[in-house]
Amino acid sequence: MSSPACISMKGVSKSYACQGGGSPVISHVDFHIAVADSCAIIGPSGSGKSTLLNIIGLLDFADAGEYLFMGRPVTKKQSDELAALRKKNIGFVFQNFNLIPRLNVVENVALPLRYHGVDRGQSLERAMLMLQRVGMAHRAGYKPADLSGGQKQRVAIARALVGQPSLILADEPTGSLDGQTASEILELLLSIQKEQGVTLLIVTHDPLVAGLMRRQVRVCNGRVEEAGKC
């Protein structure tokens, strides 16, 4: 018996308006990821990886096709409903960390909990626990500007996990890091994925990073294929 699908897409297309009509970025994409699986989306720049990730992460709408997120159709959901789904289910990790410079480390990690209705004291407690998990508790009071790239990404991972999501979407999480730091971050992501049973989806152009995931899919000419078939 196969695992239930975290993400299930069928015939999903997306195009952006440009002079002379729409320019398709992804076209008739069929894509499924099982709960607690790990998967890398690879492909050259401009191939549509990020567009696919935005649709998967409910940040953008598909123009056509059917998208079931955790078994529920989301194609026709309103923006507030999508926000509620993101809040409950998805943690984002960005290439450039996206930490808010004026907040310190623990406040950055606690930020998503503000939208969960958790009070400030409890948010900070939970953020501290998550910082301990990623090995950054000793830098809780630091500002992001005082951290190294690897430390920033650890904080960003803690922030993505603090709301206990079922899906982690990481867009080039090691793109701004050196080789040693990048492998530490990937190790951390994979250990958390296994430990907490979350689904991990990474967008990368690095085949070494992709190789650490259980599955690799390639975005090629706007279509998604299992790696090696394109």
Place this chain on the structure above:
Amino acid sequence: MLALMTFLPPSLLQVGADAADSFRTLGKRSILALLGIVIGSASIIAVINIGHNARQEVASVFHNMGVDTFAVSFSVKQGRQASPLSIEAATFRKLVLEGLLIAPAAIVPAQAGFNHRTINIRLVGTEPSLLDVMKLSLAYGRFLHPFDQDENVVVLGHDIATSLSSDGTLIKTGDWLKINNYLFRVIGVLQSRTHSLISPVSADLSVFVPLQAMSRVASEARIDDLVARIPLHKKSENVASTFGEMLTRTFKSRDIEVVTPVQMIEGMNSQNRTFHYLLMALGVITLVGGGVAVMNVMYMNVSERRSEIGLRMAMGARRQDIRNLFLIEAAALSVLGAVLGAGLGMALAYIYAQVSGWAFAMAFSAIPLGVTSTVLVGVFFGLKPAITASRLTPVEALRDY
């Protein structure tokens, strides 16, 4: 429990904490916006309070003499000559209008000398009735009496008596005062009293002599003013106008102008209103300028924090959460400006009252009206940038990365 909490919106306290966090980032840029808001708020609060103090001042001006007193000015018509003072004085004594108290006044500048000291005075030739008409009180001695008409006697105003009493010699009744080379016997000194705008006679700065005596000292003196007091049961407009008509018939060589307290109050109120509207318009313009500055600062804020907006949306912030975040920041900026403006406005109103010689009293409505209008303006101008921020899609907002 956690599942339920995830669907709840952030509490107002959390939104406030969020706004306070990001408000720190506005920094120096917000000072300009704050300045506009502070000046606008201060202008409105100062205007309301100055208006309040002006009204109180008008009320106090008429408190001393009462609204039952009115003044008449006589000016000689062009090409005509006034009758000699003694003749006009006799004519005045014959004027009767149902118990109306009348006191003519011939006022000339003069010099008074006492104890080797000479000062400039306003010499007022008048009748004994002036005491009752102007409700004057004596510090000591007595006022002019009908029997004094042929006598060289004077009653001194409070400030004149004080000036002449310096150097350790106190002027008293029975002393002789030299006025334009004539010696006058001091028969009384008046208590100090606030000058009423309606009265042509400033009691504290005047020296009062009988009209007949005045004609001896200054032959050119003419009755140019008249102060009258209306009996309590009469209405001032009717009595004043009837009396004005009577004077016009009696003194054909003179232009008669009657000034009543009501006219005076209306004139002062009209002046105050003009001033009030002018300052209010300035306040509103400044406040709107401050509001536009708030809008600019908030637009810059939204633009600079575009990626943060995207991040918050990715975390699950709804459009209204983003709108409220920026709206509360604009409101916080406005509240701060309004509070600082309230302090500045009150200080300005206080300084204005001191400079004008008015009593300062805080207007009950000034601070609530000023602060509320300022905050409303700030929120109004902060609304558009906040809505703009909330209408960004997560992808648009994150595209900067």
